[in-house]
Amino acid sequence: MGDLGRGALRLVGTLGDIVLQVVADLGGMARMGARLLVLTIRPPYRLRNLLSAMEAIGFGSLSVVVLTAFFAGAVFSLQVSLAFSLFNAETLVGATIALSMARELAPVLTALMVTGRAGSAIATELGTMRVSEQIDALATMAVEPEHYLLVPRVWAGVLTLPLLTAIFNLVAILAASFVAITVENLSVAAFWARIPSWVDPKDVIGGLIKSAVFGLILSLAGCYKGYNATGGARGVGLATTQAVVLGSVLILVSDYLLTTVMLPWWRSS
Amino acid sequence: MRRTVIEVVGLHKSFGPNHVLRGLDLTVEKGAIQVIIGASGSGKSVLLKHIIGLLSPDAGRIYVDGEEITRMSPREIMRVRKKFGMVFQTSALFDSLTVAENVAFPLRVGDRQYGEEEIRRIVREKLALVHLEGVEHLMPAELSGGMKKRVALARAVAHDPEIVLYDEPTTGLDPITVESVNDLILETRDRLQVTSVVISHDMASALYIADDIAVLKEGRIIFRGTPEEIQRADHPYVRRFLHPRAARP
Ligand SMILES: Nc1ncnc2c1ncn2[C@@H]1O[C@H](COP(=O)(O)OP(=O)(O)OP(=O)(O)O)[C@@H](O)[C@H]1O
Ligand SMILES: [Mg+2]
Numbered sequence: 001m002g003d004l005g006r007g008a009l010r011l012v013g014t015l016g017d018i019v020l021q022v023v024a025d026l027g028g029m030a031r032m033g034a035r036l037l038v039l040t041i042r043p044p045y046r047l048r049n050l051l052s053a054m055e056a057i058g059f060g061s062l063s064v065v066v067l068t069a070f071f072a073g074a075v076f077s078l079q080v081s082l083a084f085s086l087f088n089a090e091t092l093v094g095a096t097i098a099l100s101m102a103r104e105l106a107p108v109l110t111a112l113m114v115t116g117r118a119g120s121a122i123a124t125e126l127g128t129m130r131v132s133e134q135i136d137a138l139a140t141m142a143v144e145p146e147h148y149l150l151v152p153r154v155w156a157g158v159l160t161l162p163l164l165t166a167i168f169n170l171v172a173i174l175a176a177s178f179v180a181i182t183v184e185n186l187s188v189a190a191f192w193a194r195i196p197s198w199v200d201p202k203d204v205i206g207g208l209i210k211s212a213v214f215g216l217i218l219s220l221a222g223c224y225k226g227y228n229a230t231g232g233a234r235g236v237g238l239a240t241t242q243a244v245v246l247g248s249v250l251i252l253v254s255d256y257l258l259t260t261v262m263l264p265w266w267r268s269s
Numbered sequence: 270m271r272r273t274v275i276e277v278v279g280l281h282k283s284f285g286p287n288h289v290l291r292g293l294d295l296t297v298e299k300g301a302i303q304v305i306i307g308a309s310g311s312g313k314s315v316l317l318k319h320i321i322g323l324l325s326p327d328a329g330r331i332y333v334d335g336e337e338i339t340r341m342s343p344r345e346i347m348r349v350r351k352k353f354g355m356v357f358q359t360s361a362l363f364d365s366l367t368v369a370e371n372v373a374f375p376l377r378v379g380d381r382q383y384g385e386e387e388i389r390r391i392v393r394e395k396l397a398l399v400h401l402e403g404v405e406h407l408m409p410a411e412l413s414g415g416m417k418k419r420v421a422l423a424r425a426v427a428h429d430p431e432i433v434l435y436d437e438p439t440t441g442l443d444p445i446t447v448e449s450v451n452d453l454i455l456e457t458r459d460r461l462q463v464t465s466v467v468i469s470h471d472m473a474s475a476l477y478i479a480d481d482i483a484v485l486k487e488g489r490i491i492f493r494g495t496p497e498e499i500q501r502a503d504h505p506y507v508r509r510f511l512h513p514r515a516a517r518p
Contacts, residue, residue, distance in 0.1 A: 125365075128364075129363075129364075132359060132361060132364070133357050133359050133361040134361050134362070134363055134364070136318070136323050136357070136361065137355070137357055137361035137362075137363070138363075139323060139350070140321050140323065140350055140353060140354075140355045141350070141374060141375050141378055141379075142347045142348070142350040142351045142378065142379070143347075143378045144343070144347065
């Protein structure tokens with residue numbers, strides 16, 4: 001067998017490992033999610049913890065989200081302008097970009113960036129608290145650690161991701177119009193003309209709903225991996241990596257499922 | 270006879286093939302200072318974590334104030350834990366909170382409502398007990414190991430618990446601070462009839478503060494007695510613990 005064959009086999013093996021790991025984690029994550037839902041309705045309601053968790057996810061990821069949005073919008077604009085100019089469809093450039101941003105690119109890219117930035121941070125923080133016995137210490141003070149630490153973080157993910165996704169949409173479309181107008185010499189009017197008629201509020205709303213689900217996934221993955229970390233600094237590192245892999249894979253898979261569910265709604269007028 | 274506050278009956282615990290506790294029995298009376306000694310790795314910390322319900326036994330029962338915690342739901346255990354304060358061997362300070370916030374934490378999450386001024390006063394007072402002043406605004410990462418341990422002590426007694434579990438409270442401290450920690454344990458007991466379980470490697474402190482000393486070996490308590498009794502004991506392992514070879518003339 002050649003090097004290429006061996007390489008291909010290893011790749012398939014690694015992919016298989018990831019799939020097996022994700023499937024194994026899915027059950028545990030679902031159980032944790034159900035438990036956190038029950039705990040959510042139980043007092044005390046710790047608004048301060050929620051706000052600080054939202055701040056950690058939101059402000060922590062804002063710069064990387066803006067940066068990604070800018071370049072995603074800019075490069076997408078270059079490609080679409082080039083392709084559409086071949087058959088004189090320049091007036092569709094803006095609408096096409098806006099639609100794909102709202103439905104797919106903004107929710108998915110935002111979620112992936114936030115997984116790398118904040119999902120990993122959640123896993124690291126909780127994992128460190130676990131291996132240094134801070135979670136045990138919390139429990140000895142008659143505070144349910146899941147209630148105190150996990151519930152606010154998971155809700156922060158659900159509530160923050162739509163905000164970040166909305167910002168992504170805005171920055172990406174502005175960047176796209178900037179590039180189309182300055183680099184590709186499209187007129188301002190041509191870029192914006194078809195957007196109102198092509199992009200429906202439900203395209204944007206559907207994207208934001210997706211992003212809330214992604215927010216749940218990435219914060220739950222971080223919580224699940226971090227909370228169950230074992231084995232010192234190495235265990236924390238492992239939990240962090242696994243949280244990112246788990247979150248990213250589940251985001252991509254659920255995006256496909258969510259799109260399938262939403263397409264009929266998006267198509268209807 | 271005084272009332273039994275903690276009762277451990279036939280406690281077994283294994284981690285994989287490692288059979289740590291092997292049918293351990295122990296009773297602690299109200300207001301007593303119960304010291305537990307034993308070799309490193311003998312399961313002292315594991316025992317303490319069972320008493321406060323952080324670990325659940327493979328077999329055996331644990332009673333706190335006559336209630337069997339080993340059968341309780343997590344919510345009921347939470348209720349019983351309100352009676353406890355615990356000093357972890359690793360200190361386990363919340364590293365995202367300042368020293369003052371760490372000590373105030375049990376006050377803020379407890380049932381009783383404290384005013385901000387009252388919390389500040391208690392934090393100052395408890396930190397003074399362990400000879401720490403002016404460190405309120407530091408983060409745990411900025412403290413030395415011994416300082417962390419002392420903050421953990423202050424945190425464990427902040428809400429005046431009925432039972433305090435101390436996992437090696439004096440390890441890593443200088444002799445002068447050891448004295449003040451011993452005094453803290455004694456005063457805490459005297460003031461409110463607090464029941465204390467103290468794990469210690471430090472024989473001098475153990476003999477000084479203990480009402481009763483239990484020796485843990487191979488998963489069981491192999492000897493129990495007052496400091497006087499333990500000093501007179503002719504049990505070979507206990508004698509070695511009291512008079513390690515290196516220290517013999
Ligand atoms: N969470 C755990 N998982 C697996 N093994 C554990 C765990 N906690 C403790 N052990 C094992 O149980 C045994 C007793 O540990 P424990 O921490 O109670 O010792 P100790 O008596 O407190 O020792 P030291 O004086 O060094 O603190 C050790 O062999 C340890 O490896
Ligand atoms: Mg120990």
